[in-house]
Amino acid sequence: xxxxxxxxxxxxxxxxxxxxxFVSFSLLAQRRLxxxxxxxxxxxxxxxxxxxxxxxxxxxNHLYMSAILTFGLKALLIPWMLHRLVRMLExxxxxxxxxxxALVIMAGAALVIFSYWVSLxxxxxxxxxxxxxxxxxxxxxxxxLLMMVTRQQAVVQVIGFMSMENGLFLAAVxxxxxxxxxxxxxxxxxxxxxxxxFGVFFFHIRENIDSLDVDRLNLLTEKEDDKP
Amino acid sequence: xxxxxxxxxxxxxxxxxxxxxxxxKTAGWVNIGFSLVSFCGAILLAxxxxxxxxxxxxxxxxxxxxxxxxxxxxxxxxxxSIFSRxxxxxxxxxxxxxxxxxxxxxxxxxxFMFTMMLALTTNNxxxxxxxxEGATLATVLLISLYRTPxxxxxxxxxxxxxxxxIALALFGxxxxxxxxxxxxxxxxxxxxxxxxxxxxxxxxxxxMSIAFVFLLVGYGTKVGLVPLHHxxxxxxxxxxxxxxxxxxxxxxxxxxYAVIRLKMLADGALASTDNPDLPGYLxxxxxxxxxxxxxxxxxxxxxxxxxxSYSSIEHMGLMTFAFGIGGTLATFGAxxxxxxHSLTKSAIFITVGHATHIAGTQSIDHIRGLIRxxxxxxxxxxxxxxxxxxxxxxxxxxxxxxLLSATMQSWPWLTVPLLVGLAIAFAGLFRNIHPMVYGAAxxxxxxxxxxxxxxxxxxxxxxxxxxxxxxxLSSWLDQATFLITGLHLL
Numbered sequence: 001x002x003x004x005x006x007x008x009x010x011x012x013x014x015x016x017x018x019x020x021x022f023v024s025f026s027l028l029a030q031r032r033l034x035x036x037x038x039x040x041x042x043x044x045x046x047x048x049x050x051x052x053x054x055x056x057x058x059x060x061n062h063l064y065m066s067a068i069l070t071f072g073l074k075a076l077l078i079p080w081m082l083h084r085l086v087r088m089l090e091x092x093x094x095x096x097x098x099x100x101x102a103l104v105i106m107a108g109a110a111l112v113i114f115s116y117w118v119s120l121x122x123x124x125x126x127x128x129x130x131x132x133x134x135x136x137x138x139x140x141x142x143x144x145l146l147m148m149v150t151r152q153q154a155v156v157q158v159i160g161f162m163s164m165e166n167g168l169f170l171a172a173v174x175x176x177x178x179x180x181x182x183x184x185x186x187x188x189x190x191x192x193x194x195x196x197x198f199g200v201f202f203f204h205i206r207e208n209i210d211s212l213d214v215d216r217l218n219l220l221t222e223k224e225d226d227k228p
Numbered sequence: 229x230x231x232x233x234x235x236x237x238x239x240x241x242x243x244x245x246x247x248x249x250x251x252x253k254t255a256g257w258v259n260i261g262f263s264l265v266s267f268c269g270a271i272l273l274a275x276x277x278x279x280x281x282x283x284x285x286x287x288x289x290x291x292x293x294x295x296x297x298x299x300x301x302x303x304x305x306x307x308x309s310i311f312s313r314x315x316x317x318x319x320x321x322x323x324x325x326x327x328x329x330x331x332x333x334x335x336x337x338x339x340f341m342f343t344m345m346l347a348l349t350t351n352n353x354x355x356x357x358x359x360x361e362g363a364t365l366a367t368v369l370l371i372s373l374y375r376t377p378x379x380x381x382x383x384x385x386x387x388x389x390x391x392x393x394i395a396l397a398l399f400g401x402x403x404x405x406x407x408x409x410x411x412x413x414x415x416x417x418x419x420x421x422x423x424x425x426x427x428x429x430x431x432x433x434x435x436m437s438i439a440f441v442f443l444l445v446g447y448g449t450k451v452g453l454v455p456l457h458h459x460x461x462x463x464x465x466x467x468x469x470x471x472x473x474x475x476x477x478x479x480x481x482x483x484x485y486a487v488i489r490l491k492m493l494a495d496g497a498l499a500s501t502d503n504p505d506l507p508g509y510l511x512x513x514x515x516x517x518x519x520x521x522x523x524x525x526x527x528x529x530x531x532x533x534x535x536x537s538y539s540s541i542e543h544m545g546l547m548t549f550a551f552g553i554g555g556t557l558a559t560f561g562a563x564x565x566x567x568x569h570s571l572t573k574s575a576i577f578i579t580v581g582h583a584t585h586i587a588g589t590q591s592i593d594h595i596r597g598l599i600r601x602x603x604x605x606x607x608x609x610x611x612x613x614x615x616x617x618x619x620x621x622x623x624x625x626x627x628x629x630x631l632l633s634a635t636m637q638s639w640p641w642l643t644v645p646l647l648v649g650l651a652i653a654f655a656g657l658f659r660n661i662h663p664m665v666y667g668a669a670x671x672x673x674x675x676x677x678x679x680x681x682x683x684x685x686x687x688x689x690x691x692x693x694x695x696x697x698x699x700x701l702s703s704w705l706d707q708a709t710f711l712i713t714g715l716h717l718l
Binding site for chain 1: 287362381384396405434438
């Protein structure tokens, strides 16, 4: 694929998609909670930008709607909610100790290569452009998953979860020019409700274990003497 | 068709109405009322389908495959709501749940029923995803209803694991849509199941197989397939018992239903390639693994609800395995097994709910002498377990027998692990159940107010299905078999 043959709009789509992946990596290694939330907001804004750019490039007007919806939800509302929760839980200065950051980043890079490998056959079906975006969105999903696995802090896990959603939305927008409207609204509704419920959970968890370190949620196991 | 809307949307109205009712006694009855309305709607819908065949309009699609599941869902939803009224009253008398919590419980019970009905009847894969995710959202706060550290942990695990799983399913759905846009005449129809099914052979095989892997892992998390099952025993054991009954009896079925609908598309797309059986092999592998692992774990359980949730994993594994084999006999058996397992398992959970109230604990070691204390509960549990373990003449025996014969036909050597697994599970259940129902009751153990009607009805139905399957049902199952495999059994 020769990048110079693409129109300016398409090049902008690629740059934004690459930036989304970059933000995913920065989330993976970010120790400060508030900075993570900001990075997540930027990722949401970039995803919305991709939606708007794809709309402009393809002339599919309903994508402008999804761009606005995504911007409102992922770049403004959910980061704001998380920020408010962090303030209420008095975690603004929370700095997490990362376990083996270099290894995690390497694993992230490996996941990106894996995602490219998985999406190889998709490229044969379509122009190489789509393959790149599908691979990037799968990488973002995988990096979100990795973040949830490697981190113990509940708020950070939720950010990982939401950044997975960003990856999914990117896939939907770039590969298929957006899902049908009813589905998109349904997904947005689900994400919003999930964000609210996560907020409720932070308080429940804190009430019970006096911290938001989910590693301490270890009462339910298959050990013989698990129950008092 | 207004009847369909009655069946699907009355739980939604119920969720809204129950959100407004704060009186606990009224809420219990209203909950039953809405479930009854939905059940009547489902019966009328079934009669319509019986008369006129499958129905597709307004983004809904009802055919032989899902109509019997709609009926089953509404029935189990109704009988569990009948059980839930006195059960939750007992719980709230014991001070385990706040008034606000109870209101949330009733509202979200109906909310959950709505998502189940919507997932079953929708014709749109995207809406299916939204509904299955909605089911998680509706139930997650109910798992942690008692606010104990264990229940909060179980709910968090449930939320995170199912959330991640279902996110992968959405990626699979996007890939299906992507494949559809490259082959369908009208790309806007790209998520409509009936359209996709008609042109399944034109869908790009490689993309569809990648998509199917994501969808299987995603919805498979909800089915509780090993190794994605970790949320299931926790959520079942820590939530209120009516929730365990509907999760085990309905949610797992609906998730499996989604997997099978998508397998039908993947099968069609892969039919003319080198490995047309890839989806089937995947299902067989996951199914067999779940079946065997869950059977072994049954032996280690200390908590009665946890034990029965492992039994659910075991049975879901068996069904998944059977759908994976894919012949007419195996598919027919698996469809029947979905039905009888749901009925039996929800009956068992209802009985277990009463048993834990009698003993005041969920620990297997401390539940003793149920038959002495309250014969109806003791016998209910014993007969329920006999049914789920696959004793003749119950329906589970019939379906398991069909599955074994089907395995014998196409994969003779796999009958050995299957039989061994059934024996292990049987032993695991009975070594725990025996001391609970027989034996001397502890001093001062008193009977509780229990409504055993739902249990009796469910077990009678299972018995009936074991002795004779009514014509309309067998013709539905046969049509569904035809839809899935392309051949009639009967």
